Amino acid sequence: MLYYVLLKAQGEISFSPAPEVDKLWLGSFKYLRPGLPLEALKRYLQPLSLSSCLSEKENDKERKIIRLIQRGLDKDGSVLKEDFEWHAGKQFIWTEGLKHLGSEELLQEFSRMADGRQIAEGEFIFWSQKLKLKESEFLQLLHQEVIRKRGEWIEAVVREKNGWRCRRCGSSQVAEWPSLYGTAATCQGCKSIGSLTSLQVLFRFYTSPASSPRKVYLSGRSELKPQAELKVQAELKKEKESKIQESSDLGETSQWSVDFTPAQKEAAKELISFFTTGSGKEVLVWAACGAGKTEICFPLLQRYLEAGRNVLFAAPRQDVVHDLHPRLQKNFPAYRLRLLSGAAPPNWENSQLTVATTHQVLRFWQAFDLIIFDEMDAYPYRGNQVLAYGLEKALKKDGDLVYLTATPGEEILAKVSSGQAGLIRLPARHHGNPLPVPEVIKIRLPAWDNLKASQILKDKYLPALKDLAGELADKGPLLVFLPTVSLVKEWIKVFQAVFADWPVTGSWSFDPERRKKVSDFLTGQSRIFVSTSILERGITVNGLQVLVLYAQHELYDVRSLVQMAGRVGRTAENPGGRAVFVAPQETKAMATARDWIVEQNTLARKGGFLCV
Amino acid sequence: MFDNLLPRLKQVTAQIWYKDEECCLLCGQKSGKAICRVCKEKYFLPELRRCPTCGKIIGKSKTHCQDCLSGKGPQGLQGVTALGHYEGAWKEFIHRIKFKGQPYLLLALAAELTAWAVKSLPPPDAVIPVPMHPNRLAQRGFNQAEVLASLLSRYLGIPYCNVLDRVVDTVPQSTLGRQARLENLQGAFSLQPGAKVTWQTVWLVDDVTTTGATLAECAAILHRNGVEKVYGFCLGAGKEG
Numbered sequence: 043m044l045y046y047v048l049l050k051a052q053g054e055i056s057f058s059p060a061p062e063v064d065k066l067w068l069g070s071f072k073y074l075r076p077g078l079p080l081e082a083l084k085r086y087l088q089p090l091s092l093s094s095c096l097s098e099k100e101n102d103k104e105r106k107i108i109r110l111i112q113r114g115l116d117k118d119g120s121v122l123k124e125d126f127e128w129h130a131g132k133q134f135i136w137t138e139g140l141k142h143l144g145s146e147e148l149l150q151e152f153s154r155m156a157d158g159r160q161i162a163e164g165e166f167i168f169w170s171q172k173l174k175l176k177e178s179e180f181l182q183l184l185h186q187e188v189i190r191k192r193g194e195w196i197e198a199v200v201r202e203k204n205g206w207r208c209r210r211c212g213s214s215q216v217a218e219w220p221s222l223y224g225t226a227a228t229c230q231g232c233k234s235i236g237s238l239t240s241l242q243v244l245f246r247f248y249t250s251p252a253s254s255p256r257k258v259y260l261s262g263r264s265e266l267k268p269q270a271e272l273k274v275q276a277e278l279k280k281e282k283e284s285k286i287q288e289s290s291d292l293g294e295t296s297q298w299s300v301d302f303t304p305a306q307k308e309a310a311k312e313l314i315s316f317f318t319t320g321s322g323k324e325v326l327v328w329a330a331c332g333a334g335k336t337e338i339c340f341p342l343l344q345r346y347l348e349a350g351r352n353v354l355f356a357a358p359r360q361d362v363v364h365d366l367h368p369r370l371q372k373n374f375p376a377y378r379l380r381l382l383s384g385a386a387p388p389n390w391e392n393s394q395l396t397v398a399t400t401h402q403v404l405r406f407w408q409a410f411d412l413i414i415f416d417e418m419d420a421y422p423y424r425g426n427q428v429l430a431y432g433l434e435k436a437l438k439k440d441g442d443l444v445y446l447t448a449t450p451g452e453e454i455l456a457k458v459s460s461g462q463a464g465l466i467r468l469p470a471r472h473h474g475n476p477l478p479v480p481e482v483i484k485i486r487l488p489a490w491d492n493l494k495a496s497q498i499l500k501d502k503y504l505p506a507l508k509d510l511a512g513e514l515a516d517k518g519p520l521l522v523f524l525p526t527v528s529l530v531k532e533w534i535k536v537f538q539a540v541f542a543d544w545p546v547t548g549s550w551s552f553d554p555e556r557r558k559k560v561s562d563f564l565t566g567q568s569r570i571f572v573s574t575s576i577l578e579r580g581i582t583v584n585g586l587q588v589l590v591l592y593a594q595h596e597l598y599d600v601r602s603l604v605q606m607a608g609r610v611g612r613t614a615e616n617p618g619g620r621a622v623f624v625a626p627q628e629t630k631a632m633a634t635a636r637d638w639i640v641e642q643n644t645l646a647r648k649g650g651f652l653c654v
Numbered sequence: 655m656f657d658n659l660l661p662r663l664k665q666v667t668a669q670i671w672y673k674d675e676e677c678c679l680l681c682g683q684k685s686g687k688a689i690c691r692v693c694k695e696k697y698f699l700p701e702l703r704r705c706p707t708c709g710k711i712i713g714k715s716k717t718h719c720q721d722c723l724s725g726k727g728p729q730g731l732q733g734v735t736a737l738g739h740y741e742g743a744w745k746e747f748i749h750r751i752k753f754k755g756q757p758y759l760l761l762a763l764a765a766e767l768t769a770w771a772v773k774s775l776p777p778p779d780a781v782i783p784v785p786m787h788p789n790r791l792a793q794r795g796f797n798q799a800e801v802l803a804s805l806l807s808r809y810l811g812i813p814y815c816n817v818l819d820r821v822v823d824t825v826p827q828s829t830l831g832r833q834a835r836l837e838n839l840q841g842a843f844s845l846q847p848g849a850k851v852t853w854q855t856v857w858l859v860d861d862v863t864t865t866g867a868t869l870a871e872c873a874a875i876l877h878r879n880g881v882e883k884v885y886g887f888c889l890g891a892g893k894e895g
């Protein structure tokens with residue numbers, strides 16, 4: 043989109059994509075043609091803002107602006123051929139009506155839809171269709187909101203000393219390409235939710251009290267009183283938000299769709315008092331695998347919602363979000379729940395409770411009072427700077443953050459030990475049995491490079507492994523983990539050959555039949571299932587046994603080992619079971635994984651949460 | 655304008671594609687190539703013919719499309735070809751290039767594009783892009799036809815000559831019917847003032863062709879200025895039947 047430089051009578055400068063709207067709101071001004079991308083304009087005219095306090099003569103200033111722009115374009119290697127010229131704002135003739143800008147109904151609908159959002163230029167067309175406006179009319183509406191200080195134009199990708207940076211996701215990974223204005227860049231960090239280029243903008247809409255009536259003053263030019271309106275808003279905001287109920291007494295927990303265990307009640311209380319006593323702004327809930335960490339947030343959530351606050355439940359993976367959605371809906375029927383994920387149709391509604399994948403968080407700007415971040419260490423969030431940046435931006439400046447995980451990463455653990463984040467433990471499972479502690483069994487399997495099933499079948503260690511796998515599979519369905527896709531493919535053949543009478547199958551992330559095979563396994567149709575880390579999290583199978591082959595592989599860190607072992611003993615019917623790591627030696631990761639699990643059990647025992 | 659920047663771009667893009675190179679650009683499946691075999695068969699339809707008058711994809715046994723046989727096709731082009739069927743994932747890919755700020759994606763297809771062009775059209779003396787009106791160029795910041803033409807030029811070592819102007823900011827062709835399309839374009843193009851036309855054979859390059867009207871309009875100007883043979887090359891075209 044192109045922006046024009048506006049020079050007001052007092053010597054003030056602004057940038058506008060729609061001077062016809064400025065004409066409605068401002069006094070007289072001059073504007074510079076042709077327009078340029080906002081990123082270029084802001085960068086070229088930076089020296090000006092430093093010296094603009096010096097009251098230069100108008101003519102000098104006009105000439106200087108043109109000079110700075112031309113110098114900038116040359117430096118950027120632009121091939122733009124047009125000459126720059128100042129025009130008087132009053133000569134600006136706009137033939138089409140601007141009536142829609144005064145429509146109270148329209149402004150309210152837009153406010154409701156756009157609350158706390160960042161809208162990318164590429165999305166304008168969908169918004170205008172939704173609001174039944176032409177794209178140019180929608181643009182005028184946005185610019186009016188900027189003039190009224192309810193929103194802001196942001197250059198999407200900015201040029202910095204050593205490269206570029208995206209202002210939606212913070213990434214500096216871009217693809218460069220030649221444009222009319224010299225080299226342009228497209229962000230690679232957030233392209234999965236729609237690409238952004240340095241020639242484009244974001245419209246950032248500030249969060250306002252949702253769906254509250256607002257006075258709109260656009261019936262005639264002289265009646266415009268943006269200041270007065272802002273005041274009205276501030277008052278409304280006060281009315282709408284009430285204090286969060288401080289008592290950490292949970293009262294009846296029977297309103298929730300699951301019965302709270304004593305351990306869950308304890309953790310839920312701790313969570314509420316952490317925030318209501320002002321202990322901090324960030325807390326880690328470190329739960330045992332299968333302890334029901336999601337539910338313990340419900341009472342806290344309830345308090346925030348009752349107090350009129352906006353809450354986001356975020357998780358990195360689509361399957362987790364789609365699993366969360368019905369559970370939240372069931373437990374918070376009084377609130378409209380908004381689901382945002384790459385797989386769901388776009389959702390325009392504003393609502394107090396949002397459940398979203400972490401990528402979708404990039405579409406918000408200081409929109410939430412509380413963010414609950416589930417499975418925070420799961421790929422693709424783990425170590426992803428882009429998503430961490432997005433989360434930080436989506437949270438209000440004084441907002442609260444809860445991290446939920448069974449396997450916290452280094453970063454959050456460091457925050458906890460430095461006191462930057464609090465820690466709440468949820469050590470016990472529903473059924474009150476301790477977590478099965480993984481065993482290490484030393485078998486030297488054949489080296490994994492270019493390994494073929496035929497070689498494995500001839501290997502001298504195969505009989506030992508066969509005995510072990512047979513023993514486990516006698517107790518219940520056996521899930522075998524392998525570090526790579528090619529190993530999974532070969533070992534499926536091996537297990538099929540060795541256990542010819544049993545249904546043996548397996549899958550990996552790009553397997554076209556993945557969905558069906560996995561659901562067959564979950565419904566008990568295979569005895570042995572061979573898999574990569576795709577089944578590391580989120581599944582519960584009654585009586586499951588786990589075997590991790592090549593457990594020494596570098597892909598297996600503490601977190602994935604704990605998660606894999608955490609698949610065992612999740613149901614009340616079969617709270618025990620075995621998790622076995624097969625490797626030539628015990629590695630540090632295996633030892634730490636064991637320590638973590640043993641520690642949870644110790645805590646659970648101390649808290650009196652175990653029944654055996 | 656894209657000519658001098660291409661060598662640098664190639665480097666940058668090589669770095670970016672490093673990560674994704676194993677996945678097909680159209681379907682995202684692992685393939686080890688820019689476009690997987692399945693998508694190639696689905697969208698590029700290499701075994702089918704192209705209507706030499708308008709570029710439409712036609713059956714193996716046909717020589718021209720129905721429209722061109724009945725005389726409704728564009729006049730004046732010596733041949734037209736399109737790499738793929740403007741549908742589904744291929745259409746989406748072209749939209750990513752045009753509307754979603756990803757013109758660099760074309761670089762990943764350079765080999766595919768040049769191979770198809772060389773196979774389908776006789777060698778030219780110059781590659782000429784269909785121009786974009788300055789207003790639209792200013793908004794978008796680039797002309798995808800220029801990117802495509804300069805890419806062919808560089809890979810094949812044929813001079814790139816941007817000699818046409820779009821003087822009327824026409825309504826997008828895609829919003830109009832056949833007859834309106836032809837009228838819409840009348841007088842929309844001209845030769846750039848001072849441009850020297852010295853070639854016998856040229857390739858005229860655009861992103862998409864539906865009726866061939868845009869290509870024909872540009873070809874008429876080139877013919878008038880002494881070019882003998884004008885061949886059209888596009889990324890996408892319609893398909894008959």
Ligand SMILES: [Zn+2]
Nearest residue numbers: 208211229232
């Ligand atoms: Zn980004």
Ligand SMILES: [Zn+2]
Nearest residue numbers: 678681690693
């Ligand atoms: Zn494909």
Ligand SMILES: [Zn+2]
Nearest residue numbers: 705708719722
């Ligand atoms: Zn034809």
